[in-house]
Amino acid sequence: MTLWSRFRSWLRAAMGRSRMEREMDAELSFHIEAFAEDLARSGVPREEALRRARIEFGGIERAKEKCREARGLSLVESIVQDLRFGLRMLRKNPGFTAVAVITLALGIGANTAVFTVVNGVLLRAMPFPEAERLFLVSLTPGGGPFEWQPGVSDRDYLAFREQDQAFEQVACFTKGSTANLTGAGDPAQIPVAYVTTEFFSALRTNPEIGRGFLTGEGEPGNDSVVVLSNELWKDRFAADSEILGKTIRIDGLSRTVIGIMPPGFEFPGAKVWMPLAIRINEHNSFTRPVVGRLKPGVSPQQAQAELETFAEHQPLGPGESKKDRMAQIIPLKDLLVANIRPSLLMFAGAVAFVLLIACANVANLFLARAAGRGQEMAVRSTLGASHWRLVRQLLAESTLVSLIGGAAGILLAHWGVQALTALAPAGKVPRMEMVRIDGWVLAFTLGLSVVTGVVFGLVPAFQATGYGARRSLGQAARTVIGGHEGI
Amino acid sequence: MDQPMELLQGTLDMLILKAVSLGPLHGYGVLLRVQQISKDRLEIQQGSLYPALYRLEHQGWITSEWGESENKRRAKYYRLTAAGKRKLQTEAEKWNRMADVIAGILRSTPEEV
Numbered sequence: 273m274t275l276w277s278r279f280r281s282w283l284r285a286a287m288g289r290s291r292m293e294r295e296m297d298a299e300l301s302f303h304i305e306a307f308a309e310d311l312a313r314s315g316v317p318r319e320e321a322l323r324r325a326r327i328e329f330g331g332i333e334r335a336k337e338k339c340r341e342a343r344g345l346s347l348v349e350s351i352v353q354d355l356r357f358g359l360r361m362l363r364k365n366p367g368f369t370a371v372a373v374i375t376l377a378l379g380i381g382a383n384t385a386v387f388t389v390v391n392g393v394l395l396r397a398m399p400f401p402e403a404e405r406l407f408l409v410s411l412t413p414g415g416g417p418f419e420w421q422p423g424v425s426d427r428d429y430l431a432f433r434e435q436d437q438a439f440e441q442v443a444c445f446t447k448g449s450t451a452n453l454t455g456a457g458d459p460a461q462i463p464v465a466y467v468t469t470e471f472f473s474a475l476r477t478n479p480e481i482g483r484g485f486l487t488g489e490g491e492p493g494n495d496s497v498v499v500l501s502n503e504l505w506k507d508r509f510a511a512d513s514e515i516l517g518k519t520i521r522i523d524g525l526s527r528t529v530i531g532i533m534p535p536g537f538e539f540p541g542a543k544v545w546m547p548l549a550i551r552i553n554e555h556n557s558f559t560r561p562v563v564g565r566l567k568p569g570v571s572p573q574q575a576q577a578e579l580e581t582f583a584e585h586q587p588l589g590p591g592e593s594k595k596d597r598m599a600q601i602i603p604l605k606d607l608l609v610a611n612i613r614p615s616l617l618m619f620a621g622a623v624a625f626v627l628l629i630a631c632a633n634v635a636n637l638f639l640a641r642a643a644g645r646g647q648e649m650a651v652r653s654t655l656g657a658s659h660w661r662l663v664r665q666l667l668a669e670s671t672l673v674s675l676i677g678g679a680a681g682i683l684l685a686h687w688g689v690q691a692l693t694a695l696a697p698a699g700k701v702p703r704m705e706m707v708r709i710d711g712w713v714l715a716f717t718l719g720l721s722v723v724t725g726v727v728f729g730l731v732p733a734f735q736a737t738g739y740g741a742r743r744s745l746g747q748a749a750r751t752v753i754g755g756h757e758g759i
Numbered sequence: 760m761d762q763p764m765e766l767l768q769g770t771l772d773m774l775i776l777k778a779v780s781l782g783p784l785h786g787y788g789v790l791l792r793v794q795q796i797s798k799d800r801l802e803i804q805q806g807s808l809y810p811a812l813y814r815l816e817h818q819g820w821i822t823s824e825w826g827e828s829e830n831k832r833r834a835k836y837y838r839l840t841a842a843g844k845r846k847l848q849t850e851a852e853k854w855n856r857m858a859d860v861i862a863g864i865l866r867s868t869p870e871e872v
Contacts, residue, residue, distance in 0.1 A: 276819075295825075299835045300809065302828070303787045307805075309830070330806035338810035343817055 296339055304329055334656040350661070354668035361669055368641060369673065372634045376677025376724065379630030381684030382623040384709075384717045388689045390620055391716070392707030394609055399536055401476040402565075406604040407572060409442060409562040411583055411597045421447075422602055423559040426550050432562075432582055438575035439564035443471040444550055446560055447540045455521045456508045464522070465542035468550060472499075474565050475539065479531030482516045490549030497547060498527040502535040504543040522546070563604055576601045627724065635728035638670060642736035649736050662737040670729025671722060678721030685709065685717070763802035771803065771811050773854065776839065776847040779821055785834040786812055812837060820846050 304325045311321035326332070340350075362369040400406060409432070410422030424432065429444050436442060445467040453462050472484040479499055489497060498520065500509075509515055519526045522544065533545075540561070566575060579599040586597070649662055657665075686709060693707060766774070778784060778792045789812070790803055815821045820843030828834040839847070 295835065296809075298833065299786060302785065302832060302834050303790075303805070303809075305832075306787045306828070306830075306834075328805060330804065332806075335806040335809055338807075339813045342810045342814035 292343070296336060300329075300332060300335070331656065337656060350664075351668065354665050355672060357665065358669040358672045362672060365641075368637065369676075372637055372673045373677045373680060375630045375634050375637075376674050376721075377680035377684055379627035380674070380678045380681030380717060380720055380724065381688060382681075383620075383627050383720060384678075384681050384685035384713060385688030385692060386616075386620050386623045387716050388685060388709055388713045389692055389707050390616055391710070391712055393612060393616060395712070396710075398539075398605055399477075400539075403604065405566045405568075406475065407439075407564055407566060407575065408600075408602040408604055408606075409439075409564050409579060410600040410602060411579070412559060413596050413598060422561060422600060424562045425557050425559045427552055427557060428586060428597070429550055429560075429562055430552065431586060432579075435582060436564075436578065438566060438570045438578045440567050441470045441474040442562055442564035443474040444468045444548065444560050444562050445471055445540060446548070451523045451544070453508070453520065453522055453544070454524070460508075462504065462543045463541055464544040464546060465540055466546050466548035468548050471545070471563075474563060476565070477534065477537055480534040482529070482531030484531055485547045490547040492549070495547045495549070496525065496527045497530045498522065499531040499533060499545040500529060501533050501538055501543040503538070505532045572601050572603075627720075631724055631728040634670075634673070635731055638666075638729065638732035639735060642666070642732045645736055653737070659737055663733045666733035666736060667726060667729045670733070671725030674721045674725030674728070675718075677724075678717050681721075682709070682714070682717055685713075763800055765802055766804075770854075771807065772815060773847070773850045774801075774803075775808075775811055775815060775837075776820060776843055776850070779837045780839045780844065780847055783826075783836040783838045785826075785828060785836050787834075789837070815843070819843070 304322070307328065308318070308321040308325040311324055312318050316324065329335070398406070408422045409424055411424045411428050411432075412422065424444070426444075429442070433442055445465055447465065449464050449466065450461050451464045453460050467485075469485040469487050469490050472478055478484055480502065482499075484499065485497065488494060500515075505511060505515065512518075515529050515532070517528060517530075519528050521527075527546065564575075566572065576599065579601060583597045583599040653659065653662060689707060689709065774793050775789055778789045778796075781792070784792060786809055790805065790808060793801060793803055812821070812823075816823055816837070820840060821837045822840055823835050823837050825833055826836045
């Protein structure tokens with residue numbers, strides 16, 4: 273009941289704001305007139321009665337303000353008022369506003385650009401269903417000073433695939449190979465991947481058109497099939513809807529197109545996928561990355577334990593020692609981002625400091641201006657504005673500046689991201705294709721702008737309302753020449 | 760006539776509830792009725808009356824509607840709600856208990872302690 277009436281009064285107030293205001297005016301002037309009439313009846317002249325009634329009533333504006341507060345909507349309303357007033361103040365000082373906005377736009381823009389990259393590379397989910405259950409299986413001498421790639425030797429892979437209980441499927445693939453595509457426009461070198469036939473179902477991503485590889489399709493004689501990426505299909509084959517069953521030539525071999533992947537799928541950085549059969553070769557032993565999908569309810573720790581037991585019991589090859597088989601279960605994403613994470617985070621830290629410096633500069637600007645506004649604050653507080661209200665007013669101004677700065681920052685970030693993408697050494701930064709300004713980035717920028725506005729606004733606001741006001745009323749007639757407050 | 764006393768902190772709300780419990784009143788009427796019942800011994804700051812009315816309405820103890828005043832003018836009349844009635848009752852009981860306790864303390868003599 274109470275809650276409902278509270279809500280209703282809030283709603284009514286928010287909807288019919290000017291009606292409330294009119295009614296309040298009518299109610300108060302009825303009071304004063306009724307009071308004056310009573311006075312007039314006792315013999316006071318009409319003019320004098322009205323004057324006395326007004327004096328007896330006390331500060332009408334102050335009472336109205338209190339009424340608005342009592343109604344409980346005043347927060348929304350006075351914030352709108354604050355923002356409107358803030359805009360007016362900013363328009364009055366275009367030079368000041370421009371400097372503050374540009375400074376903040378640079379700071380916020382740099383942070384937004386870097387966050388966009390961090391978001392794309394480190395935070396955004398991989399484009400596979402239930403990607404958190406995808407892990408790399410590795411049995412290699414780990415670590416070392418060289419760029420280390422997790423992988424499993426062919427012999428171990430075959431044995432593990434037989435024994436393993438923790439994974440639904442384990443698939444082996446190659447990474448970083450290229451091949452020549454001929455017969456479709458100009459010859460081109462394109463990134464390709466050889467994958468075992470479980471690959472697509474382990475990732476739970478099936479071709480959008482056509483089919484994936486069938487069991488046994490990796491065997492010699494059956495392996496002249498190929499799956500294309502959506503992008504390659506569009507760029508090179510003009511999105512030919514009858515491409516299935518046609519043959520294309522890759523490294524001089526004819527292969528039949530059996531499927532087109534959905535847009536955006538290019539794991540592990542390939543445009544073409546060809547089937548791979550793992551066989552034990554007497555003369556060579558390949559070590560390739562292996563990805564597995566954990567069964568539901570199996571934890572990575574269980575899989576790790578299983579892999580360790582497997583490594584214990586697997587017979588050693590010639591010249592091998594136990595140390596050469598470090599068992600590791602690694603989240604798939606780590607393969608992609610392991611090398612880049614520390615440098616990206618350091619980068620993010622560096623631009624955060626740039627923003628802090630921008631904040632300090634703008635705060636100084638605001639302080640300098642606050643020194644000149646002491647009088648205004650003093651007058652307003654004498655007229656009945658509470659201390660908190662004045663602080664809020666100044667915070668609204670600073671937040672407004674930082675929001676405008678944030679909007680300009682997004683624009684800067686748009687170019688900044690393009691520059692960063694162009695600068696990134698080719699192939700060194702993974703998942704670059706995931707980098708773009710999305711809802712998360714916009715939310716980040718909005719949050720950052722608001723926090724920035726409060727951070728650089730707080731000190732000047734308290735300075736101007738507390739200490740400034742106490743000094744300034746006395747010197748209302750004089751001009752304040754220059755502030756020396758600073759942080 | 761005694762000099763009018765200023766209201767004790769926090770008692771204005773209770774007095775307003777009591778005043779409108781006797782029948783719908785506009786703001787000025789509340790003022791007059793309290794003065795009349797108290798035989799002019801209480802002084803209400805007029806400026807603080809309306810914030811209190813708005814607050815009580817917001818809390819749902821009273822509701823308002825526009826009507827016509829004795830001198831044929833539009834005025835906003837306040838009326839007690841059911842919740843306001845209960846509120847007034849508990850507030851009055853609390854006040855009476857408090858007054859008893861305080862009075863008891865003030866009456867105490869050295870022998871009693």
